[in-house]
Amino acid sequence: MTMTKLKLTDVSKHFWRKPVLNKISLEIETGKIYGLLGRNGTGKSTLLNLISNRNFPSEGEITLDGQNINNNSVALNQIYLMSEADNYPKQTKVENLFKLVAASYDDFDQEGAYRMAQRFNLNPKEKLTNLSTGMRTIAKLITALNVQAQFIFLDEPTLGLDAAHRETFYTELLTSFEASEKAIVISTHLISEVQNLLQHVFIIDQQQLVLNQDVEELLAQSYAISGPAAEVDQYLKGLDVAYSTEVPGLKTSYLTTGLDDDRIIPDLVKIEHLDLQQAFIALTQKEASLHD
Ligand SMILES: Nc1ncnc2c1ncn2[C@@H]1O[C@H](COP(=O)(O)OP(=O)(O)OP(=O)(O)O)[C@@H](O)[C@H]1O
Numbered sequence: 001m002t003m004t005k006l007k008l009t010d011v012s013k014h015f016w017r018k019p020v021l022n023k024i025s026l027e028i029e030t031g032k033i034y035g036l037l038g039r040n041g042t043g044k045s046t047l048l049n050l051i052s053n054r055n056f057p058s059e060g061e062i063t064l065d066g067q068n069i070n071n072n073s074v075a076l077n078q079i080y081l082m083s084e085a086d087n088y089p090k091q092t093k094v095e096n097l098f099k100l101v102a103a104s105y106d107d108f109d110q111e112g113a114y115r116m117a118q119r120f121n122l123n124p125k126e127k128l129t130n131l132s133t134g135m136r137t138i139a140k141l142i143t144a145l146n147v148q149a150q151f152i153f154l155d156e157p158t159l160g161l162d163a164a165h166r167e168t169f170y171t172e173l174l175t176s177f178e179a180s181e182k183a184i185v186i187s188t189h190l191i192s193e194v195q196n197l198l199q200h201v202f203i204i205d206q207q208q209l210v211l212n213q214d215v216e217e218l219l220a221q222s223y224a225i226s227g228p229a230a231e232v233d234q235y236l237k238g239l240d241v242a243y244s245t246e247v248p249g250l251k252t253s254y255l256t257t258g259l260d261d262d263r264i265i266p267d268l269v270k271i272e273h274l275d276l277q278q279a280f281i282a283l284t285q286k287e288a289s290l291h292d
Helices: 044-051 094-104 110-119 133-146 163-178 215-220 229-236 276-290
Strands: 005-015 018-029 033-038 059-064 079-082 151-155 183-187 200-205 208-214 223-227 243-247 250-255 270-273
Touching: 005 044, 018 044, 018 059, 018 183, 018 200, 018 208, 033 044, 033 276, 044 079, 044 151, 044 183, 079 133, 094 110, 094 133, 110 133, 110 163, 133 151, 133 163, 200 215, 200 276, 208 215, 208 276, 215 276, 223 229, 229 250, 243 276, 250 276
Parallel strands: 033 183, 033 200, 079 151, 151 183
Antiparallel strands: 005 018, 005 059, 200 208, 223 250, 223 270, 243 250
């Protein structure tokens, strides 16, 4: 049976009295690469831990094709989370890490893992404890990309990786994605680097899911409008401005919900599209001002 849809319904999480996630509802489908973005401490890792059953929602439900994932080994065999926290003994060798994962996930691609290890110059006989931070991340990434689960979650997958290794990782990730039907969810702060990989983006802020949108659509309606303050304000009147910055003589307003095509653009007003990182900043600034 192929499983295709992971669904969160009104998932909330609090640690003792501290609320971290509030009524998060979203769906993840196979065949797409998703970005899970948010400022530091907004609950991304917590959410990924809930999705992979390492922790439990305080409220709400997580299902895989309609079946609750809680202690559901069939469902959990289709969900893999790579994160900073690992439960492997420090003395474990890379090759044994592959074996350990192969023992809990069916059809782990050993051959693929060894090929990638070679590509990254990672010695499979090395112990995890003897590796540098970046190389230890690589060992875990290789494992994640060769697990034959349908939902792969990568929490800060480039932690400690140098620029060349990050490029290799992005290439390997795409190759692995294209060879499968899986869903990959990447949680990262390196937004510009992953922009071209992502089809869909989730943004968490102030405990809530504040964006759940295809990247192409978001970028098509995200703009920076700049010029003399009075003209910028006049042009944007009534539109949903996320936030603005101002230096004498120049105001820039950011918005992620589209412009009104019928309006005439004043001569001194300049309109530019935002990239994903700029759209992320605009959205999180907007949330911050709403909660001031
Ligand atoms: N086991 C726990 N007990 C108490 N509080 C926790 C626990 N785990 C996480 N938190 C709190 O939940 C909040 C969200 O943490 P989380 O690690 O999920 O954020 P994040 O978005 O992944 O952050 P970052 O981008 O900085 O890695 C933080 O305030 C953190 O202190």
